Amino acid sequence: MSQTFRHPEILEIARTDGKVTVEGLADHFGVTLQTIRRDLKDLADAGKLERVHGGAVLPSGTTNIGYEERRWLNQEAKTRMAGVCAARIPNNISLFLNIGTSTEAVAQELIQHKGLMLVTNNMNVANILVQNQDCQIIVTGGHLRRTDGGLIGTIAENSILQFKFDLAVISCSALDQDGDMLDFDVQEVSVSRAIIRQSRKVFLVADHTKFSRSAPAKIASLADVDVLFTDRKLSPQLLAACRGWNTEVVVAESREGI
């Protein structure tokens, strides 16, 4: 019966009931009031709950999160990568986040960041970071792709060219053994290239499933990326290549029992 056990369940209860009480939770888990207080403090510090006298409630402005949150449930790998990546993103910078569920996971982890000037061509990212009050959000224009909420095409590309970013966090559909980033949609490729061109620093977030896939259009090479965040060890030859390109590789490994 450890902390990590209770936290997800507390959030679950908070989401269904809208609130939780210290006493109710202590009774439910069979632990002391003080233990629950510690749990709630942790969750409040992480921004997941808002502490009130006698318990906690969902953070204000968080009513429709249930669905979006569920989207990340059981996606430990992505959340873990996103967490590590977000920890490397400083406050008070101009930041681009592009299309992809991995970047959306990063957005989720950026809710507590301060002073971000965020530009995105991903409607979901914009919707997620609306929760972060201290974050200016700019949406690029573009054709809306229904499947993933991405904004693409020349409209998107042109509006990106009007900016210069301190950092871009991007993802891709596939990543081959030569270290090339690939995508399915040619329209998205030119958008991604524009992003890389306009950014002083580039983070790529790609979980291991990308390595076993292929896609027709080449975006760029890992040589153009500053840091690669992934969830499993790279093959020795790719790792060596990254070293040659001066591309840092960060592996967010899964812990044992998970």
Next chain:
Amino acid sequence: MSQTFRHPEILEIARTDGKVTVEGLADHFGVTLQTIRRDLKDLADAGKLERVHGGAVLPSGTTNIGYEERRWLNQEAKTRMAGVCAARIPNNISLFLNIGTSTEAVAQELIQHKGLMLVTNNMNVANILVQNQDCQIIVTGGHLRRTDGGLIGTIAENSILQFKFDLAVISCSALDQDGDMLDFDVQEVSVSRAIIRQSRKVFLVADHTKFSRSAPAKIASLADVDVLFTDRKLSPQLLAACRGWNTEVVVAESREGI
């Protein structure tokens, strides 16, 4: 400035009922009248409610009315107007929908339309019409305004200037007796002007509450509008003026018992 379980729920009740009473809340929560008074004082100090004798109401200073609250205000009338308006929108055209709860209601009624090429600077409209598979959606860029999902600023304005629309459906914050369309936000005004300039035909959707409000910035005159959709009869002088401007007025009257 404390935080309690009751605050979110009080706001919830206030939003659905439009008002709350001290006694009703005390009964609902099983606490003393004085406790509720303290709660209402806190919420009033925070600007969330407006205190009145015996209870509290939603702040009617117009600017303070939150988006979510406004969304459900006068909803029946809005849906009715939207239905009448949507019936006048043909299939297979290029269409612009701007910011505003009324235009969102129109978007809701356009889900069955065919062959639309929709451009919008309203994230909510885009999210709604994702349901319409036979509709190409283009989102203008811009600064995201958290309060209502609007995209504004020069980025939005410039991207609008790249299009030409068969029809624009717009709304405004207020409408005075001279037939001038007004808005609170100057940034939004220039966007609205750009829309009117780029459109072959303009529909304005404005319920009767707009007539009893005022706002600082002038968008344009009803003379620039082709059809005005509203929910109550206009004053005789304004109606006469509209006739002079060749502006058609469509009143979606409420049925009896409402």
Next chain:
DNA sequence: CAAAAATCGAACAAAACCGAACAAAAGTGC
């Protein structure tokens, strides 16, 4: 217009709740 009723806010005591500190228990790695 004035009296009656209801509502309000201030003050104070009681109750509930909080966090800190330290000890006990449960895991962890060797």
Next chain:
DNA sequence: GCACTTTTGTTCGGTTTTGTTCGATTTTTG
């Protein structure tokens, strides 16, 4: 099994919230 870290339980002083009373103010009623 043994040192070590992490988590939980217990106690206690301090803080926040709540209930109660009471005089002042507002609204309603006659």
